Amino acid sequence: MKTLKSTLLVLLVVSAFSCNKDDGDPIPDNPDNNGESSYSITLNGTEYSNFWDSEGEHEGQAIFSTYVDNSAGNKGLSLNLADEDNVVVIDAGLTLKNNGQPFPMSHPSEGWNESSEFSLVTISVGDKDYVAESGTATIANLETKVITGVAGIAAYDLEIEGSFNDLDMEEQGVQITATVHIQPNFIQ
Structure with missing residues (x-):
């Protein structure tokens, strides 16, 4: 239930960015978003990691990210990563500043609205769910592909x-420290 609440909050952040009347191009027939991607998390001195490629079998594992740039000029990224092998889930709603970097991580104690200037990250490992209270998220090598007018991968x-x-x-x-590399098939 805690993971569900955290995931719903992240999806709320992303959906607020994506409101627009323009439907844009249809989603391609094969929306496979598991290109060569990986993650590594260090939590209490223990490292969890995994790697995905476009050729392998990845049952119970997924990594997906969307990009939003709406008509109000708000930009953001959402990240959803699930790895059943290590029982790891990462959900992030990253609100981007004008320089393309996410606002600092924080917990929305006052709630979230379209002018919020923070990024929300939740990480679940095993039966423990963690929410960021403070910290940084840094983006490098950002590439986007618009699929529906204001949103894409x-x-x-x-x-x-x-x-x-x-x-x-x-x-x-x-x-907690984490590194995520996401390379969807659409962008390869």
């Missing part, structure tokens, strides 16, 4: 470093 390298709290409030100030 994105390829990039993401570095996350921050202080996270367990949603059960059993652990606070947990330092």
Whole structure:
């Protein structure tokens, strides 16, 4: 349930960016977004990692990212990563500044609205769900492909470093670092 609430909050952030009357081009017939992608997370001294390529079997594993640039000039990225092998889920709603970098990570204690200037990141490992309280997310090598007028898919390298709290409030100030490389087939 905690993961569901966090995922819904991330999707709210992304959907607020994507409102527009322009339908643009239809989504291609093969929206496979698992090109050569990988992640690595360090949590309490333990590293979790995995790699996806376009040729392998990846049942129970997915990595997907969308890019939004709406008519109001708001830009953002969403990231959804699920790895059943390591029981890891990363959900991120990254609001981008004018320089293309995400606003600092924070927890929306006052709620979220279209002018919010923070990025939301949740990371689940096993039965623990963590939400970022503070920290940074850095984007490199951003490439986008617009699919529906204001939204599309994105390829990039993401570095996350921050202080996270367990949603059960059993652990606070947990330092988590993560690296994500996402390369969708559409952009290759």
